[in-house]
Structure formats: structure tokens, C-alpha cells
Amino acid sequence: MQNRQVAAIFNELADLLEIEGENPFKVRAYRNAARTIEGLGDALEDMIDRGEDLTKLPGIGEDLAEKIVEIVRTGKLSKLEEVRKEVPDSLRALLSIEGLGPKRVKTLWETLHITDPDTLKKAAEEHKIRELPGFGPKTEENILKGMHLLKQEGIRFLFAEAEAYAIDLKAFLQKAPGLHTVEVAGSFRRRKETVGDLDILCTAAEPQKVINYFIAYDKVVKVISAGSTRSTVILQNALQVDLRVVEQKSYGAALQYFTGSKSHSIALRKIAVDMGLKINEYGVFRGDKVIAGKTEEEVYASIGLRYIEPELRENRGEIEAARDDTLPRLVTLEDIRGDLHMHTTYSDGLDTIEAMVQKAISLNYDYIAVTDHSATLAVVKGLDTKKAAAYLEEIEKLNSRYEEIHIFKGMEVDILEEGKPAMDDAVLDKLDIALGAVHANFKLSGKEQTKRVLKAIRNPHIKGIAHPTGRLIGKREPLDLDMDEIYKAIREEGKFLEINAQPERLDLNDILIREAKEAGVMLAVNTDAHAAGQLEYMRYGINQARRGWLEKGDLINTLPLGKLLQVIGKG
């Protein structure tokens, strides 16, 4: 039973209870618990096995702790089974229709016996809905329009995809009449690996003019709302954009509010309440008097906190750290001295080794590792023993030609099912950096998979593990690895784990990165570039590293060349 499944059960229960009309604070308690569980570094199952006290977790009390144990032990929750008998589970689907919340869904169910999207559609088409109290023709129409958006519900965009749209939109908004500033906030500003919508904050003297300009953007296909200070639209690509316009004096408070995360902001507001203050998007107030709001620094300072970087704002301990002045000094792109994972025409890359070298020089790197694939069934275009000889020779040649950069002889070596590297020792002996990686047999049991990777880590030829969990965001689940065992082995062997910067990998994820750091594990952010231009993906990996609380000293590729040589045993 995975944490995500436990969280899903609580979310489902919350939805059904809310439709039932249960105390909204009780409903919120279930949702808060689900959020806490989703953000957990450890598997609940392991925590229970170790006898840890779950009520220590935020938002988990006696009752919910018991329910968690029940779910983990039995795979289900009797309370949910009971509620399902009272409220049809299919009603949940209706909640995802724009404009339908628990109250209206309950009304539809009790009066017209609507239980799912199909019966809802029929009732709307027969104009039965407009007759209900609290409903009208407009609502009925909106329900019908919202029906075909139902399927697209819940899609999230990779950060890198959202970035492209955000850049376009920002450039467009910069030309809005009377605009002062425009900033993309929300999960985009927090640099989450996926982004559900874009939240954009503008400051302008006349907000209405900016709103009017915004909804005329040529990629807008639907205007959901457009008031005097905020608006929500849907773009062609189904991306939702929320725009908020405030005055300059509220910029900091509004940026904080619009950046979130929701639970981070709620926690701040609670602190303010305890101090007799109130925080909203216009400022920090004592009574009617504004005491802060122009900048985010001011807002945090007003409740006794240091400024918190957006990447940390997830209510996972950053607020306590800000109070104690123990926040990390997050690593930056400028700290990176080199890239230790990339591919060339020697395997499945698009550019030559020399093209990669030249691009790396333009990025001011001190070193790179060229790490083409070893050939296996999974990676057919890779290096065999014979091809490897030419490959290594060319790296050496380029190394003497380009004095301004050091080129490591590397290879991304497939870890076979038994944990052995897919390359002869004779070749491995000649390498500076061999990265072990899993590219096939993803379905092994957690125990076997862990054993397989541990064996690779203990292999003296392997220096690091590339994209350790093998996940592809939205496409492939991570390997079922015992990460604590992995961290232990990596630490003992003096090896490193990679943070892979490919937009759909970002592997390790933020939570595992932070765990790894706490376990004393060395890490490296690498691009796994398959073309020279992709060396610029480093920034995505840095985003992830920052979300994992990493500082410069946690990454080996911030080290100067001499120090790095020592770390990989070549100094």
C-alpha cells in the first residue's frame, strides 16, 4: 500500500462526506491529512513497521492515525465503505465540472436522482436543471459546456512545457496598457516538476484595462471569469491561466499569496492570526492599519520570519527554519562547474562529442563527462567493446585539443537484471566515470530491484547511479526501491546519486533529494543531454535540487576539477 493510495482514500472520503453535507472542518481535516501523506518522505508502511507515532505528523490525530493503520494493514477503510453505501461514488466525477461543488451536486442527486455525468447531461438537455432552487438557465448551460472538458480534468504540464507558454504570455502582458510589473507565480514560481495552471500577477494603476487586454490574448479559447481585478481563462492547449492585478503597494503580499503553496500560505496566515495580525493579498494588517505588503521580504519579516525562497514553500519545515534562521542557502545554476552525463552520435545522441564540448565551453564549464550508452537489448545503438575503443580515443584527442575544459571518459552502463554492468571489465577499467543505470526489467519485485541496484553500487567500476528511480513523469512509475538501503550503500561506497535534469525525468524528485541529503549522500545534477542544446536543461535539474533543499556543497559537480578528481578516485 503506497502513500499515494492512502491519500487517495482520504480524498475520496472527503469528497463523499462533503456531498453528504458533513461538517466542513472535518472534511478539511481529511484533505489536510491527505496532503501531509502525499508530501511524506517515508512510506507509511515502513513508519508503522518501525512503530513510529503517526500523530506526530501535522494534521494527523488519534483517529486518523488509526485509520491509516487500518488502510495500510487491510488495503481499505471501513468508514469509506460505509459512506459509499450512503452516497454514490460516481457523484465525485461531477465535482470536477466547473461550477459544480458539493452543495449543488447534493441538490442534483436528491431532487433529480442524478448520479453520474450521463444522467446529468440528459437532465441538462431536458432543461430540468434550470428549475431547481439556486440553479438557473445560465448554470444549466455552463454545466453542458463543462461536460466535454471533464476528460481533460487533472492534466498537468511538465514544467518545461509550461515554461514555454509562460514566456509567451508574459511577453504579451508586458505590453498591456499601464502595466508596471508582471510575474508568473503559483507552482511555476515554486518550480514544481509539473504545473497544473499558470498564476500570473500584474501590478497596474488601472487593473480593468489589463484584464480586458488579457482576455483578448489570441490563444484564449474560453473566458471562465473576468472581474475588475482577476480573471481566469483557458488557452488552446487546455492550460488554465489565472490573472490577478493589484496596486504596486500590495505587490509583495499579492505575490506571496499567489505563489503559495496553499498550505504554506495558510500556515503563514495562522501565525499572523496568533500575533493579532491578518494577512491577505493586499498586505499584512493590524486592525485597519497596513504594516507590510510592498515586498515579500516585508511580509515574512512582519511575522518574524526570514525570507523563504519560493522553491521551499511547501509547508515542509521551511517556516520553522525561517523562524530559527536555519534555512539552507540554496544552490544556483552559477554554482555548477560541469555536467557528468551526456550522449553523442556514438550512441543515441544527435551531436558529435566535439559539438558537446564546444557547447559546454560556451556554458563556461570546467569539465564534462561524455557518457554514451553501453549496448544492450534495451539500448541498441550503444557502445560495444570494439566501438568503445574508437570512442575513448576520440575523447582523449579532444581532451588535448581543448585545453579550457577537461573531458572525462564516461559511459552510461546498463545494469543487467542480475545487477551486473553490461560492459567488459577491460573497458570499464579505462573509464573515469561509469554511471550505472536501469533501462529494462522495470517490473521486478521491490526486493529484487533493490538487490539489483545495490549490487551495481557495490561494483568498484560504477561511480554513480543515473536517474535512480527510472520514473517518467506521467508515463512510468518509479522503481520500487528501498531507498534507505540505496542511500546507505552509496554513502558507504563514496559513490553518488544523480539528479537527472531531463524535464520528464527529474529523478530523483524533490522529496527523495532531501532525504538523500539528510542521509549524507553525495549528489550530482546532470542533464543526460542527447543534443548540445539540451546541456541547458541544467536549470531544470537545479530547480529540483533547490526544491530538495540542496546547497552548493551537496553537489559534486559544483566542485573545482581537482576536488572532483579526488572524489571519483582519479586525483
Next chain:
DNA sequence: GCCGTTTTCGGCCCGACTGTTTTCAGTCG
């Protein structure tokens, strides 16, 4: 259902927009 250097009971973040109303409930972020 959670939580507590004010509290073990009585609070629980805060405001904008829409559509339905005729002063506001429901929804959303």
C-alpha cells in the same frame, strides 16, 4: 477531525467572481 506558552472546548485563512437573487450562497483559488 485537529489543535492548544491564552484554551481539552471552540475555534478552524481569506477574498473575488458568478449567477441567482434582491442581499447572498456557492464555487474557486
